[in-house]
Amino acid sequence: MPLLLRRHSVLPGFGLALGFTLLYLSLVVLIPLSAAFLKTASLTWGAFTAEVTAPRVLASYRLTFGASFLAASINAVAGLLVAWVLVRYRFPGKRLVDALVDLPFALPTAVAGIALAAVYSTNGWIGRLFVPLDVKIAFTPLGVLVALTFIGLPFVVRTVQPVLEDLEPELEEAAATLGAGRLQTFARVVFPTVLPALLTGFALAFARAIGEYGSVIFIAGNMPMVSEITPLLIITKLEQYDYAGATALAVVMLLVSFALLLLINLLQWWTRRRRAAA
Amino acid sequence: MTALALPSQPAAPAAGARRIDRATAEPAWVRLALIGLALAFLTTFLFVPLAAVFYEALRKGVVVYARAITEPDALAAVRLTLLAAAISVPLNLVFGVAAAWAIAKFEFRGKNVLVTLIDLPFSVSPVIAGLIYVLVFGLQGWLGETLRDHDLKVIFAVPGIVLATVFVTFPFVARELIPLMQAQGVEEEEAAVVLGARGWQVLWRVTLPNVKWGLLYGVILCNARAMGEFGAVSVVSGHIRGMTNTLPLHVEILYNEYQFAAAFAAASLLALLALVTLALKAWVERRFSH
Amino acid sequence: MSIEVRNVTRRFGSFAALEDVSLEVCTGELLALLGPSGSGKTTLLRVIAGLETVDSGQVLFHGEDATTQHVRERRVGFVFQHYALFRHLSIFENVAFGLRVRPRSRRPPEAEIRRRVHELLALVQLDWLADRYPHQLSGGQRQRIALARALAVEPRVLLLDEPFGALDAKVRQELRRWLRRLHDEMHITSVFVTHDQDEALEVSDRVVVMNEGRIQQVGTPQEVYDQPANAFVYRFLGNVNLFHGRVQEGRALIGGDSVAVPAHGDTPAGAALAFARPHDIEVLRPRAGAQGIAARVEHVLALGSLVRVDLRPDAGNEVIHAELSREDARGLALAAGERVLVRPREVRVFAA
Numbered sequence: 063m064p065l066l067l068r069r070h071s072v073l074p075g076f077g078l079a080l081g082f083t084l085l086y087l088s089l090v091v092l093i094p095l096s097a098a099f100l101k102t103a104s105l106t107w108g109a110f111t112a113e114v115t116a117p118r119v120l121a122s123y124r125l126t127f128g129a130s131f132l133a134a135s136i137n138a139v140a141g142l143l144v145a146w147v148l149v150r151y152r153f154p155g156k157r158l159v160d161a162l163v164d165l166p167f168a169l170p171t172a173v174a175g176i177a178l179a180a181v182y183s184t185n186g187w188i189g190r191l192f193v194p195l196d197v198k199i200a201f202t203p204l205g206v207l208v209a210l211t212f213i214g215l216p217f218v219v220r221t222v223q224p225v226l227e228d229l230e231p232e233l234e235e236a237a238a239t240l241g242a243g244r245l246q247t248f249a250r251v252v253f254p255t256v257l258p259a260l261l262t263g264f265a266l267a268f269a270r271a272i273g274e275y276g277s278v279i280f281i282a283g284n285m286p287m288v289s290e291i292t293p294l295l296i297i298t299k300l301e302q303y304d305y306a307g308a309t310a311l312a313v314v315m316l317l318v319s320f321a322l323l324l325l326i327n328l329l330q331w332w333t334r335r336r337r338a339a340a
Numbered sequence: 341m342t343a344l345a346l347p348s349q350p351a352a353p354a355a356g357a358r359r360i361d362r363a364t365a366e367p368a369w370v371r372l373a374l375i376g377l378a379l380a381f382l383t384t385f386l387f388v389p390l391a392a393v394f395y396e397a398l399r400k401g402v403v404v405y406a407r408a409i410t411e412p413d414a415l416a417a418v419r420l421t422l423l424a425a426a427i428s429v430p431l432n433l434v435f436g437v438a439a440a441w442a443i444a445k446f447e448f449r450g451k452n453v454l455v456t457l458i459d460l461p462f463s464v465s466p467v468i469a470g471l472i473y474v475l476v477f478g479l480q481g482w483l484g485e486t487l488r489d490h491d492l493k494v495i496f497a498v499p500g501i502v503l504a505t506v507f508v509t510f511p512f513v514a515r516e517l518i519p520l521m522q523a524q525g526v527e528e529e530e531a532a533v534v535l536g537a538r539g540w541q542v543l544w545r546v547t548l549p550n551v552k553w554g555l556l557y558g559v560i561l562c563n564a565r566a567m568g569e570f571g572a573v574s575v576v577s578g579h580i581r582g583m584t585n586t587l588p589l590h591v592e593i594l595y596n597e598y599q600f601a602a603a604f605a606a607a608s609l610l611a612l613l614a615l616v617t618l619a620l621k622a623w624v625e626r627r628f629s630h
Numbered sequence: 631m632s633i634e635v636r637n638v639t640r641r642f643g644s645f646a647a648l649e650d651v652s653l654e655v656c657t658g659e660l661l662a663l664l665g666p667s668g669s670g671k672t673t674l675l676r677v678i679a680g681l682e683t684v685d686s687g688q689v690l691f692h693g694e695d696a697t698t699q700h701v702r703e704r705r706v707g708f709v710f711q712h713y714a715l716f717r718h719l720s721i722f723e724n725v726a727f728g729l730r731v732r733p734r735s736r737r738p739p740e741a742e743i744r745r746r747v748h749e750l751l752a753l754v755q756l757d758w759l760a761d762r763y764p765h766q767l768s769g770g771q772r773q774r775i776a777l778a779r780a781l782a783v784e785p786r787v788l789l790l791d792e793p794f795g796a797l798d799a800k801v802r803q804e805l806r807r808w809l810r811r812l813h814d815e816m817h818i819t820s821v822f823v824t825h826d827q828d829e830a831l832e833v834s835d836r837v838v839v840m841n842e843g844r845i846q847q848v849g850t851p852q853e854v855y856d857q858p859a860n861a862f863v864y865r866f867l868g869n870v871n872l873f874h875g876r877v878q879e880g881r882a883l884i885g886g887d888s889v890a891v892p893a894h895g896d897t898p899a900g901a902a903l904a905f906a907r908p909h910d911i912e913v914l915r916p917r918a919g920a921q922g923i924a925a926r927v928e929h930v931l932a933l934g935s936l937v938r939v940d941l942r943p944d945a946g947n948e949v950i951h952a953e954l955s956r957e958d959a960r961g962l963a964l965a966a967g968e969r970v971l972v973r974p975r976e977v978r979v980f981a982a
Contacts, residue, residue, distance in 0.1 A: 073542065074538070079438040083454070084454075091510060094507070095460070095472055097475040097476050098472050143374065143378050147378040161618050162382070162387070165390060165618065167561070169568070169611060170610045171570045173591065174389065178389050187388055215385060272465070274465070276588070300471065305475070316464065316468060528717075530714065535780075535782075535783055536731050
């Protein structure tokens with residue numbers, strides 16, 4: 063393997079460990095993923111574009127990407143707030159709250175889906191409060207937004223939190239001695255420092271949201287053209303044995319995901335550089 | 341690891357002394373408002389839905405609850421869920437250790453690409469994770485005919501469920517171990533080799549004991565995802581009751597049949613699993629930080 | 631146990647860490663590899679240990695070729711710069727490690743392991759720490775445990791990488807005297823790497839001065855200090871004043887002064903660099919007929935038993951540093967701004 067030049071080391075097991083890693087990675091991830099691209103290659107370009115730009119499909123993109131973007135934005139604001147409160151202030155039950163922030167990571171998405179549907183339906187604990195305003199949440203696009211906000215929450219909190227913890231108090235003290243008020247200090251000193259982490263958290267939440275399935279389908283209502291997300295459309299096509307159609311949509315989603323992965327890697331590299339330079 | 345690093349608060353002012361706020365602290369009302377806002381957000385999006393699971397599960401009484409979680413289909417679903425986790429977690433654990441050993445302890449070209457590829461399953465929608473296995477092992481797939489000729493079933497059967505679970509939990513252990521083992525360097529391993537230790541001895545006696553908390557952390561997260569996976573498993577399962585239903589799929593079927601109490605009863609088991617996971621995770625983080 | 635390194639070259643990419651290095655380490659001696667960072671001294675130590683391979687050349691242990699021998703088979707004791715103690719094992723288990731990982735046929739029985747470990751812990755005077763863990767120990771204690779662990783496998787040679795590098799000044803002093811005494815008791819062939827010339831000169835039997843992957847000089851501490859082979863060695867071993875001048879008929883002409891350089895009759899006449907140590911600089915009050923470099927006192931600083939004087943010559947920009955004894959300084963009673971004459975008592979010249 064000329065690609066894998068290595069420097070000498072006295073430690074054993076390099077060949078075995080790398081060989082197993084590459085084999086397992088290929089079998090579980092790379093070869094099956096390539097199946098999606100090869101399957102799509104059997105379609106003509108015209109058939110492919112027709113598949114991925116059908117009106118129902120376009121509507122699902124709008125909902126999936128639009129709701130994901132909005133949810134990630136909500137998470138950026140709320141996540142920064144939660145991270146700030148957890149790092150800077152004391153209050154009773156803080157340790158518990160801190161641990162529960164990871165709930166969306168740990169709670170199976172199906173459970174989250176039915177729980178959110180129950181709470182945000184018109185007779186649910188929270189949905190009920192919106193009835194007088196004539197606002198329905200569950201079984202509308204708004205429900206999709208709620209579910210995507212739920213599953214994206216920990217990403218922003220957990221990327222911003224360590225950066226806030228590392229922030230030297232001297233920086234803020236210096237700003238104070240130079241005459242800056244608290245708000246100015248936050249806007250000019252704290253915020254720029256956490257910005258790379260905040261953007262990373264946003265991108266992670268967004269990437270997770272566009273692929274999300276389990277928590278959304280129970281609360282979305284799944285009406286074609288209105289509240290149908292792209293992953294659900296893939297499953298629908300699959301259940302109709304339209305493998306080519308399902309795969310074409312999957313390839314579009316995969317390309318978006320890979321682009322996001324690249325972006326996230328760049329953002330993380332930027333974050334690390336910022337922190338190393340500080 | 342996270343909650344413990346509190347900035348030191350100013351000591352309570354002596355009686356009668358005028359309180360001077362620290363230059364870098366917000367006024368009390370701002371603090372209270374921010375805490376209130378954060379908790380309100382977390383309550384509407386996290387705490388209320390979590391409470392709703394247990395409330396709905398027990399609404400029809402303990403008897404209904406008990407019956408729901410002990411009926412044969414529910415038990416079969418629990419068994420399959422445990423089986424999928426029992427296969428996929430050890431596989432990904434071995435993979436994680438091997439990948440971290442190669443990546444953290446050796447220099448080679450293409451390393452960054454490899455690290456990115458290992459993270460790939462996290463950025464793939466679970467639905468697509470299921471789909472790609474259908475494309476390989478399904479009746480129309482690459483290996484479809486071969487499998488049929490040998491009377492083997494992967495899709496709509498247990499092997500497919502296990503494969504999908506392995507895929508979605510693939511990076512968990514590796515991504516915990518790689519940065520940890522990189523940070524620890526190779527000096528201790530070299531010292532062990534100079535003192536005469538052989539390959540497995542270095543791994544067992546030096547490397548693994550040093551990363552045991554990170555390893556456990558990865559396993560806990562990996563296990564939670566393995567038991568809770570829904571989208572990917574849903575695509576490959578075929579939803580055959582008592583046969584290819586995992587617990588999350590069982591929840592879906594009951595819910596779609598309007599058996600809400602039973603659906604939430606099954607869901608409450610998974611919610612408990614999530615809470616145990618979070619408790620273990622918090623415990624490991626605290627051990628870790630020492 | 632003697633070690634011989636023959637024509638070893640080791641490159642990392644385009645960087646030559648070792649360039650045709652040959653060296654002999656005699657049985658029972660304590661040898662220092664001295665050089666600035668990047669000089670190749672650590673690479674040479676790791677090559678001897680077998681932790682690093684060579685591109686060409688040989689390493690011989692007691693006359694036998696060990697170049698391709700695995701580090702495990704070489705039976706070397708290696709003390710790492712940052713000790714590399716196993717943080718999850720107690721001090722006792724750290725020292726016992728090398729015995730426990732032996733194949734069952736060669737592994738000593740448990741009682742024997744206990745006896746050996748306690749013997750070694752007693753040797754490094756830390757028996758009372760057996761049940762502690764590495765993070766509970768001070769730097770100096772960890773250093774001694776690392777040494778005990780290396781000795782537990784009864785190595786044929788002992789190799790130490792910057793053994794005192796991570797310690798504070800006072801502990802360093804004590805430990806290096808202790809290491810010297812320990813070596814005198816055990817007489818195990820030992821090589822240690824250091825960038826600190828005091829350390830090398832004080833502890834070792836012989837010093838190997840290295841720079842840019844090559845050996846510059848090998849000799850006893852006295853030899854390398856008094857008869858440095860080249861300008862690099864002279865500069866590296868202690869503070870030094872540099873004079874640009876000329877060599878003519880066995881004398882160095884420096885800024886209107888001339889100093890005899892009898893030992894350097896072989897330096898070709900012409901432009902030369904002359905070096906003088908601060909303690910070889912004489913400071914005189916100007917008198918009629920007195921020769922020397924005219925200079926002005928810039929700064930006088932009493933440092934313990936010495937007085938350090940910075941002098942700025944009328945010609946040239948480089949400050950001359952002189953170290954006077956307290957008595958001499960008192961006799962001269964120098965103050966900043968005063969004019970004096972400076973004379974190097976002894977210089978070494980190298981062709982410019």
